[in-house]
Amino acid sequence: MHSRTVFFVSDGTGITAETFGNAILAQFEFKPRHVRLPFIDTVDKAHQVVRQINHTGEVEGKKPIVFTTLVDMEVLKVIQDGCKGMLLDMFGTFVHPLEEELGIKSHHRVGRFSDVSRSKEYNDRIEAINFSLAHDDGQSNRDLAGADVILVGVSRSGKTPTSLYLAMQFGLKAANYPLIPEDFERKQLPPALVPYQKKIFGLTISPERLAEIRSERRPNSKYASLLNCRAEVAEAEAMMRRSGIRWLSTTTKSIEEIATTILQEVRPERLMY
Amino acid sequence: MHSRTVFFVSDGTGITAETFGNAILAQFEFKPRHVRLPFIDTVDKAHQVVRQINHTGEVEGKKPIVFTTLVDMEVLKVIQDGCKGMLLDMFGTFVHPLEEELGIKSHHRVGRFSDVSRSKEYNDRIEAINFSLAHDDGQSNRDLAGADVILVGVSRSGKTPTSLYLAMQFGLKAANYPLIPEDFERKQLPPALVPYQKKIFGLTISPERLAEIRSERRPNSKYASLLNCRAEVAEAEAMMRRSGIRWLSTTTKSIEEIATTILQEVRPERLMY
Structure with a gap:
């Protein structure tokens, strides 16, 4: 009530x-x-x-x-x-x-969104959303040079919602790339990302929380097992440390907090302020 | 300066x-x-x-x-x-x-987002984002029964950013489905959608604006030609009218305005208020 x-x-x-x-x-x-x-x-x-x-x-x-x-x-x-x-x-x-x-009067005009659909800022935001979608989960290596930020991390560490939030709220072109067992075996970042090191930001997560999240998708799988999650997270963190990539843990953070922290660290040139 | x-x-x-x-x-x-x-x-x-x-x-x-x-x-x-x-x-x-x-004191606690990552509301929002992504552009017919709203419209009418915004801002599971020439020939909604008529909302757009947007992607294509855009928009609007689907024009509207209008019209049951 x-x-x-x-x-x-x-x-x-x-x-x-x-x-x-x-x-x-x-x-x-x-x-x-x-x-x-x-x-x-x-x-x-x-x-x-x-x-x-x-x-x-x-x-x-x-x-x-x-x-x-x-x-x-x-x-x-x-x-x-x-x-x-x-x-x-x-x-x-x-x-x-x-x-x-x-010392100026406000114009009392309704709607900061009125016919905003024609404004450059608005169209940049829509373009950023499309870019982030097209570059979700390492789907495309095309035009990574155009990305403002490239997120990396193990599967289900929070990359996708964070990328979309960065695009939607801040108009940033945010690509994201999974770190997968093949990368860990080679002990190197995915080769497509190497030229863009400055724009890369890593997301990690506690293995316990990761196992929980993965279990919702694929219960009782090796993918979701705590043992495997521990191994993947340890490998990913070691790789980010070796490659000099900045990272944060998403375990107890909201996408708003993650996105704000990334902005402070990466300071994309395109952002006006 | x-x-x-x-x-x-x-x-x-x-x-x-x-x-x-x-x-x-x-x-x-x-x-x-x-x-x-x-x-x-x-x-x-x-x-x-x-x-x-x-x-x-x-x-x-x-x-x-x-x-x-x-x-x-x-x-x-x-x-x-x-x-x-x-x-x-x-x-x-x-x-x-x-x-x-x-008659109560505020608790002056920092951060409405603090460890929000464990809250049901937050997790529902992340789930909605994942749902909307998985059901972008008619990618999947699975679990359409679980959608709060299903957007339809011709390609590039604004369905994808609106779906993602509905998920991100309001935690709604928003699927979207393109209306394509095959649907117009059959003169019927995509069959997968028929059981969910109450949740369907249409987006249309002026053919001139549509031709502009499509031309950025595929210049000088039939897809982007004003003639084709006029025909597709007319077919889509006729189909929505015949099927009794509510719709709005996105031509001069922001995704915030589109999303707010959809909420008022569809009033998804799951929304708390």
């Missing part, structure tokens, strides 16, 4: 509102119901939102929490005037002091 | 700080330099941050803008006391009023 409802009201997708609101709510031992109300970009829709929020408050007997990222002042005003929830105006709170500091 | 620097200071990855800060800054005609300072989780690191920010301010002759998402009060205090930039404390600003409204 939820004790209270949290609304995320936005004239855009509401993804920013919800991501940020969730980070705030994570500071509380508190499991509210979430309602995302995106594309609230007219006064009419704002009135509907007010009715929905106030009705929820009456039913639950508690003030709903309302995070807003609204840039249209008319829409915001309808909600400020009518809503009986606790309003947390995430844009206004910071935009006004910034206007003073910068 | 950048006139001013914006810092994003976080004791976690800083991704929330930056996403939210960027949405605020997008309200201004203003191109600052961005510096992300993640994992600032000790007083020592906070002192370094203060030095870096103040040095930048002196060099540029303008107050740096400093967005923080810091939950450790000691770390935050070092920055509040020492930093000569304009401080925008994104957590404190909303956490304190929420504490009053909820």
Whole structure:
């Protein structure tokens, strides 16, 4: 049973509102119901939102929490005037002091994504996603020179989701390459990667966690056995150490943490900041 | 030449700080330099941050803008006391009023991602990414019953990045299926999809934009010709109309907008809210 409802009201997708609101709510031992109300970009829709929020408050007997990222002042005003929830105006709170500091007015334009599909930054991001997909799991050696980063590691160490996250969030072309028994026998990195050493970053993982993850896919296989996982991880770490490759352990890290750490280490030239 | 620097200071990855800060800054005609300072989780690191920010301010002759998402009060205090930039404390600003409204204290614990790798929600997200990859571009008919949503559309209408975004951001298992000339000849949906009509959502695109996108991949091909793109799009739209499939045009939309609209339409059962 939820004790209270949290609304995320936005004239855009509401993804920013919800991501940020969730980070705030994570500071509380508190499991509210979430309602995302995106594309609230007219006064009419704002009135509907007010009715929905106030009705929820009456039913639950508690003030709903309302995070807003609204840039249209008319829409915001309808909600400020009518809503009986606790309003947390995430844009206004910071935009006004910034206007003073910068000495310029904000343009109150809706939607950082509006027709973004034509922007260079957006198209680079889509291209990065396509690149990362085409270079997943060592599928292609073509155009590795164009990669911003090349992840290596044993199978199921977290390379694929991390590559896709780097592409999606940061627009980076992230290839990834498995380290496999043949590489360990030769005691060398896959030959296709040798020219790109500076862009390589390694992922490792505890053998115990690896065995768990692999067992979900192929229970009772040699591939998933702890003995084999221990051997592969030891070989991979020894190879990365010998080759002077930076690496981290993904065992207790999220893809966000892994990606952020890689960015700090590799500092891809293409990244603007 | 950048006139001013914006810092994003976080004791976690800083991704929330930056996403939210960027949405605020997008309200201004203003191109600052961005510096992300993640994992600032000790007083020592906070002192370094203060030095870096103040040095930048002196060099540029303008107050740096400093967005923080810091939950450790000691770390935050070092920055509040020492930093000569304009401080925008994104957590404190909303956490304190929420504490009053909820009547509970926030726990000031760092990192919503800390050891998140063990959480069910996180593992579901990784599983969704793997599912979406395995079911990209009609690669597999296996376990379509397990999909939360199945996207259909002509080649290059935006299915792949949207599927991956739905998985990465919302933890949805999103399969996608191309509509190809064979389907148009039969005038029917791919047979594997028929049992799952309720979960199908269509993507279309203007033939002009499609021809542009396809031309980047295969210039001067029949595949990319405007004539062929017009025919494929008309066939696909007619088929979706006949089959009663909901659809939208991706021509001027970002993957965030497409994904949010799909969520509103399909309302997958598995989604918590």
